[in-house]
Amino acid sequence: MEPVDVLIVGAGASGAAVAWSLAETRMRILCLEQGDWVRPGDFPSNGRNWEERQYGDFSISPNRRCLATDYPIQEDDSPIKVANYNAVGGGTILYAAHFPRMHPSDFRVKTLDGVADDWPISYKTLEPYYELNDRMMGVASLSGDPAYPPKASVLPPLSMGKTGRLFAKAMNRLGWHWWPSDAAIATENYDGRAACIHLGHCIAGCSQGAKASTDITYWPHALRKRVSLRTRCRVREICSNKEGMATGVVYYDESGKEQFQAAEIVIMACNGIGTPRLLLNSISNRFPQGLANSSGLIGKRLMFHPYALARAYFAEPLDGYRGSHIVAWSQEFYETDRSRGFVRGFTWQFGRGQGPVQTAMSGMGWGRIPWGSGHHEAFRRIFDRSAGMLAICEDLPELHNRVELDPHLKDTHGIPAPRIHYRLSENSKRMLDFAQSKATEILKLAGAQDIVTESPLSYAGWHLMGTARMGEDPRGSVVNPWGRAHDVKNLFIVDASVFVTSGGVNPTATIQAIALYIADQIKQRLANLFDD
Amino acid sequence: MRWSDMSVRPDPSSQLTNEEQALLREIAGLMIPASETFSIPGADDPLIHADILASIGRDLGAVRDALTLIQDLNPKNAASVHGLLQSARPDLCASLISVITRCYYRDDRVMTSIGMAPRSPYPQGFTIEPSDFDLLEAVKAGGRRYRLLPEDEEKSKPG
DSSP states (O other): OOOEEEEEEOOSHHHHHHHHHHGGGTOOEEEEOSSBOOOGGGSGGGSTTTTGGGGTTTOSOHHHHOOTTOOOOEEEEOSSOBOOOOBTTGGGTTSOOBOOOOOGGGGGHHHHHSSSOOOSSOHHHHHHHHHHHHHHHTOBOOSOOTTSSOOOOSBOOOOOHHHHHHHHHHHHHHTOOOEEOOBSBOSSOBTTBOOOOOOSOGGGOOTTSOBOOTTTTHHHHHHHTTOEEEOSOEEEEEEEOTTSOEEEEEEEOTTSOEEEEEEEEEEEOSHHHHHHHHHHTOOOSSOTTOTTOTTSOTTBSOBOOOEEEEEEEOSSOOOTTSSOSEEEEEOTTOSOOGGGSSSSOEEEEEEOOOOHHHHHHHHHHTTSSOSSTTHHHHHHHHTTOEEEEEEEEOOOOOTTSEEEEEEEEEOTTSOEEEEEEOOOOHHHHHHHHHHHHHHHHHHHHTTOSEEEEESSOSSOBOOOBOTTOBOSOTTTOSBOTTSBBSSOTTEEEOSGGGOSSOTTSOSHHHHHHHHHHHHHHHHHTGGGTTOO | OBHHHHOOOOOTTOOOOHHHHHHHHHHHHHHSOOBTTTTBOOTTSHHHHHHHHHHOGGGHHHHHHHHHHHHHHOOSSHHHHHHHHHHHOHHHHHHHHHHHHHHHTTSHHHHHHTTOOSSOSTTTOOOOOOOOGGGGHHHHHTOOOSOOOHHHHHHHSOO
């Protein structure tokens, strides 16, 4: 194998962004991805089994999918189960494309609220990269949201439909904040992508190509700039030398053959579970606890976003299974108010209804649809008449929430699998309870006839953050404020592992803004990139 | 332990026995019976049953366990099957509901009956009512909602 200048591990949200940004340097850049390309024709919404497949090969759980491209995750000791996808595009293949930014205050939680730590970078640091990323991903939004500093709109916002109107009226009666969601969904033809036609099945992949997954946004541009991408290549470990520099990676190619790829710079982009797993698997005499782990923090401080769900049934037909999952958000309770009994806050996502299979499954699970006589009448009372609210709660970092290596479980290549340990904090529990209580208030005001609640949602561990945090102090962080490992001067991390705190929003916009920011830092420092 | 040892990946060589298939069909009919009112088949309809058998996939083990448990519990009717299974093993109950509803609610006759066109979402897509952004006037009137940082508060002070 010819050595490369830059080796990126992972072709998802962050790997694609960093690859594209670095391409202008004309360095030899290679990305290794354990998954495949997913063809639009393979997505579930092409077939009559579109709902079934989200419990099969397009399940959000790798332990359920069990595809050859997946690796297992031991998660028995966590009430929240991991959601991911291993392919070119990574988690952006199976996400709702809800695309909020973090707030300025999210980067200063210690200063403002006395909890966790401040980030070593700010909203202002990331603002130009948020803007660039919005253009690359083609984000639909309505400018003027008073919950954010001013930001430009790239594409017109999504249609809110009947569901959005219903929630909007209720929120206005309460005098509470709401706004049409920013969504990485093309509402007009954009950069080779066709406009959204409301397939209504965004999470399981977009056959139309309207949803911005990085296989159809960043990657076509990066490949045209001569970045190389090898799929079905699973990295086992990052190798290092006596000087403490990364030398390349050992990986298994598509045929299962072990290969070594030498590189001058290694960039990790494997998400908050995959990155610590790989670093912990990269042990040597110099790094017996795992690569770049002198702080002992790799894998520690795992953060999800605990979700509280409230789903309600209404008398009138709504949008049902048609259209994007999420129509609007509210950040009425985003900032700390200690009188609520918790610190920090959450975003509400207002969502549409469900398809017939999900309606029947959840209806029977929640006791709203009986078995036997009465089934059909009950189904018809709720089908196409539901709307949902999800509170996405800020999760504060705690050392005991962690990723480590399972001593027994291995993937199909024999590489030790990650094992997670996670407990909901008392702060999170109080926040979830508060969010449910207020959601019920909103839904009743909106005219709900029946409301079901669930908290925390188990199969909702989409956001994997904090397991290799950034910071100034090498004793208290894994990477420095521009993404370089304190211990290994040619190793960078660009995924959500570097998050210091989680915010109360979906993280993809921030993940990609950070990847673009770190890429710019690398470009600006090329002459002395490895200096102390 | 390699992943294949704990995998739920379907084994194509494995399938339900004839007795298990018959019991599954009986349970499906109890769960979702035919309706004369709506002129629709039950989930024990031959076509739907065949679809269920062909589509069990990753749930084969769970379905088999559920059927064994149901035999042990010896319930009397649909409500007691559901109640007993739900209280004994909610995970198996959910799997059974899943394999049956996944196929029942994609049957042409059923979809038509509930007002859906029997087709995949792509390529036609669907129509969504346009937004009424006038509703945002109340939100806009409320002014800035994001929290200022200490240095921004300093700058925003008059004079």
